[in-house]
Amino acid sequence: MKTFEEKWTAWLDGQLSGRELSDFEAALPDKAAAQAEKAEAKKLGTLLKRELTAHPLKNEEFFSHQLREGIVQGRGGQRRERARRSPTSNWWTVPRLLWAGTASLAIFLICTVLVMRQQRPAEESQYLTQILNARVDPVVSPNATVSIFEVKQDRVTVLWTEGLQSLPADYAAK
Amino acid sequence: MHRSLAVVISVLVLTMTAVPASQAAEKVWSGLVIAENVTEPQPIPSELTRIEGSLKRFFGYNQFQVIGQSRKTLKTGQEDWLATSKFFGLHVDARGETQGGYVLNLKLYKEKELLLETDAKLSKRSPLVIKGPQVGGGQLLLVLVVQ
DSSP states (O other): OOOHHHHHHHHHTTOOOHHHHHHHHHHOSOHHHHHHHHHHHHHHHHHHHHHHSOOOOOHHHHHHHHHHHHHHHHHHHHHHHHHHHOTTSOOOOHHHHHHHHHHHHHHHHHHHHHHHHHHHHHHHHHHSOEEEEEEEOTTTOTTOEEEEEEETTTTEEEEEEESOOOBOGGGGOO | OHHHHHHHHHHHHHHHHHHHHHHHSEEEEEEEEEEEOOSSOOOOOGGGGGGHHHHHHHHOOSEEEEEEEEEEEESSSOOEEEEEOSSEEEEEEEEEEETTEEEEEEEEEETTEEEEEEEEEEETTSOEEEEEEEETTEEEEEEEEEO
């Protein structure tokens, strides 16, 4: 069952026929006004058909259009490239973060190894006690000599004196 | 999250401050030792146990007896002290702390007579032994150990 609006649209388009057409026209309250409206609708349809049809492009217009599109696309590409290279762009992507982390770790390890290699001799010298200088009274012990030994295995440093004045056993008293 | 971070930071700070504090107060044992060869040697004093092998190997004696000693706690590394026996005196003058040890000036006296003077950088992990004069059939040794 069609509604009045559907029948009205079909009547304007001239799609009603036979008994359906006669029944609809009989049901119209003002047939003359309806006919005038139908004529206006037809005119409007014709006008729209004529005006909205796409004009075929002439050769000059076509090339001009193609050129403009090319320029627009080129500008867009340049803009994208600039954005890609720009430091303010989204630089810290996950892969870049990973690369930066790995590179930092590698640099840290290299520095650590270098520093540890440089410090090792210093550490060894600090490891053992060092005799900076030694003096024996030349009046009391004129022939005394001094030698230094470092027993690295036992971590003991020995200051070895020879020729000091010998003393009697009484001097061993507490 | 913030609480755990604060706890971690606190622990780190405490650890970092505790390590120098523990390093600051160390004891230096200074001893006058008579080394001898006897038929029945006495057990070696506990302070020398660590270097017993070196002493026996190096000096060739089987008994080591302490005749004078001093145990000094170093706080500033600028202290001085004296280890004495009846006839000998070892004056130790600490002249500052270095990385891993102390700079010391040592003077060995026989009564009031200066026999030997030396400057040494005493490592915290390495004892110092000084061979002194012959005393009877034995040998006077000066030993310094950071404990």
